[in-house]
Amino acid sequence: xxxxxxxxxxxxxxxxxxxxxxxxxxxxxxxxxxxxxxxxxxxxxxxxxxxxxxxxxxxxxxxxxxxxxxxxxxxxxxxxxxxxxxxxxxxxxxxxxxxxxxxxxxxxxxxxxxxxxxxxxxxxxxxxxxxxxxxxxxxxxxxxxxxxxxxxxxxxxxxxxxxxxxxxxxxxxxxxxxxxxxxxxxxxxxxxxxxxxxxxxxxxxxxxxxxxxxxxxxxxxxxxxxxxxxxxxxxxxxxxxxxxxxxxxxxxxxxxxxxxxxxxxxxxxxxxxxxxxxxxxxxxxxxxxxxxxxxxxxxxxxxxxxxxxxxxxxxxxxxxxxxxxxxxxxxxxxxxxxxxxxxxxxxxxxxxxxxxxxxxxxxxxxxxxxxxxxxxxxxxxxxxxxxxxxxxxxxxxxxxxxxxxxxxxxxxxxxxxxxxxxxxxxxxxxxxxxxxxxxxxxxxxxxxxxxxxxxxxxxxxxxxxxxxxxxxxxxxxxxxxxxxxxxxxxxxxxxxxxxxxxxxxxxxxxxxxxxxxxxxxxxxxxxxxxxxxxxxxxxxxxxxxxxxxxxxxxxxxxxxx
Numbered sequence: 001x002x003x004x005x006x007x008x009x010x011x012x013x014x015x016x017x018x019x020x021x022x023x024x025x026x027x028x029x030x031x032x033x034x035x036x037x038x039x040x041x042x043x044x045x046x047x048x049x050x051x052x053x054x055x056x057x058x059x060x061x062x063x064x065x066x067x068x069x070x071x072x073x074x075x076x077x078x079x080x081x082x083x084x085x086x087x088x089x090x091x092x093x094x095x096x097x098x099x100x101x102x103x104x105x106x107x108x109x110x111x112x113x114x115x116x117x118x119x120x121x122x123x124x125x126x127x128x129x130x131x132x133x134x135x136x137x138x139x140x141x142x143x144x145x146x147x148x149x150x151x152x153x154x155x156x157x158x159x160x161x162x163x164x165x166x167x168x169x170x171x172x173x174x175x176x177x178x179x180x181x182x183x184x185x186x187x188x189x190x191x192x193x194x195x196x197x198x199x200x201x202x203x204x205x206x207x208x209x210x211x212x213x214x215x216x217x218x219x220x221x222x223x224x225x226x227x228x229x230x231x232x233x234x235x236x237x238x239x240x241x242x243x244x245x246x247x248x249x250x251x252x253x254x255x256x257x258x259x260x261x262x263x264x265x266x267x268x269x270x271x272x273x274x275x276x277x278x279x280x281x282x283x284x285x286x287x288x289x290x291x292x293x294x295x296x297x298x299x300x301x302x303x304x305x306x307x308x309x310x311x312x313x314x315x316x317x318x319x320x321x322x323x324x325x326x327x328x329x330x331x332x333x334x335x336x337x338x339x340x341x342x343x344x345x346x347x348x349x350x351x352x353x354x355x356x357x358x359x360x361x362x363x364x365x366x367x368x369x370x371x372x373x374x375x376x377x378x379x380x381x382x383x384x385x386x387x388x389x390x391x392x393x394x395x396x397x398x399x400x401x402x403x404x405x406x407x408x409x410x411x412x413x414x415x416x417x418x419x420x421x422x423x424x425x426x427x428x429x430x431x432x433x434x435x436x437x438x439x440x441x442x443x444x445x446x447x448x449x450x451x452x453x454x455x456x457x458x459x460x461x462x463x464x465x466x467x468x469x470x471x472x473x474x475x476x477x478x479x480x481x482x483x484x485x486x487x488x489x490x491x492x493x494x495x496x497x498x499x500x501x502x503x504x505x506x507x508x509x510x511x512x513x514x515x516x517x518x519x520x521x522x523x524x525x526x527x528x529x530x531x532x533x534x535x536x537x538x539x540x541x542x543x544x545x546x547x548x549x550x551x552x553x554x555x556x557x558x559x560x561x
Contacts, residue, residue: 045091051095051124052191069466072106077437078438087240089175096122107181111150116181123187150181158190168205234259237322246345263428297321301330374555382550443476474543478543486501490504492554524547527548
């Protein structure tokens with residue numbers, strides 16, 4: 001006769017037996033991949049190297065999906081995009097020294113954009129830790145020091161028993177708001193040594209929430225309720241917190257116009273009567289925000305790009321909601337509320353009074369009309385037509401990833417993202433080469449939508465090796481390369497500042513032929529055929545390249561006058 005307690009004891013006994021007799025042939029690398037799987041990871045990005053082979057060998061004994069890129073920095077960009085799209089910590093496996101250091105620019109972008117990336121690198125053997133000069137391959141006096149100023153937290157492992165806890169701690173750090181990249185390093189000998197530690201079966205972590213202090217939201221609600229001309233700046237923190245609906249509710253209750261930062265694209269409906277869109281690099285928008293008697297800034301530090309190059313000087317009271325403590329009141333005195341955007345907006349919705357202001361939509365239209373008139377006077381029809389063609393070709397739910405290129409700078413201000421978390425760029429740190437590898441990471445995260453990458457020819461040369469990655473994994477990414485023969489925006493900057501450009505002109509390949517050499521379909525298009533060619537490429541399964549030979553110009557800045 002079987003008793004109920006027997007049914008309980010049998011699984012416990014089986015677990016005990018498995019713990020006492022772990023399967024043979026496991027090493028420290030298995031503890032890494034088991035820890036990741038226990039935390040919920042399903043996909044890892046990276047590039048193997050000699051010191052990291054223990055981790056990579058362990059991958060074949062796991063169910064984790066591995067996506068290998070050709071350059072560590074590009075692998076970091078792919079992990080960044082995976083983290084942005086899923087909201088999960090994206091594991092990035094790297095090797096010691098040169099491999100690790102090559103990822104630094106990508107990790108800087110992830111930190112600036114609050115993308116959760118869990119970078120796990122090998123280290124020299126344990127005997128080499130501590131700064132001695134032992135002459136190990138890839139040796140640095142202090143590898144972790146290279147990352148401390150870039151990532152959220154650094155975790156150095158010295159024994160196998162530390163691996164599960166260190167990875168869990170790093171995972172929690174990456175997913176605690178503000179999200180960001182973290183660094184774990186494990187010595188080569190620790191990864192390679194056989195282990196008798198039981199299989200890692202669990203790893204639940206609970207990132208702490210960041211609620212607002214109620215006395216602060218009470219003051220903020222009172223200020224907003226009594227404001228005569230309230231306005232809102234919505235930053236990337238709104239998108240990352242999935243708080244767009246709450247933002248819209250608050251804006252409509254207050255009848256407060258909303259401008260979204262370049263990192264906050266899609267946080268507020270583009271054509272809403274209260275939408276000032278994203279024309280932050282325009283003096284008309286700057287003047288409007290300066291005139292607000294109460295300005296609510298949500299999920300933005302009002303940095304260089306969001307403040308029209310620090311020309312923005314608010315005259316009214318500023319309320320700033322920001323999860324990154326270092327950004328709170330870093331540029332302007334404010335009622336600073338250190339909190340997650342979603343939780344803070346909910347607190348305001350529960351306490352703020354309703355305002356009526358029939359003039360608000362009219363004032364918004366007046367600003368947008370002035371912006372349109374300013375752009376129209378500069379004869380930039382080609383640039384507007386190209387951006388409109390991209391918008392027409394891109395399905396509404398499809399994400400796009402933009403490199404640092406003139407068309408992207410237009411998109412920051414003038415592109416309707418259609419929805420939150422669909423338009424991403426490297427404007428956090430501002431490095432070249434982001435667009436295409438990031439798009440690959442997004443396609444891995446969500447294969448149900450086509451993904452668009454946009455680069456100039458200069459930025460494209462950072463990423464051409466990843467055409468092999470796109471083909472190897474058959475990823476649904478269309479890469480639009482705007483070929484103007486050089487670093488177009490630098491050409492403009494230098495010509496304006498010095499009368500002539502230097503070091504901006506590039507010899508470049510035939511990008512269509514290059515794509516086809518990787519087995520990736522390519523097409524050369526024109527401004528007139530771009531919408532059709534791009535739509536066709538996006539509709540076709542697998543990777544593709546669309547090359548647009550065109551010299552685009554930027555609209556004139558307003559912060560220099």
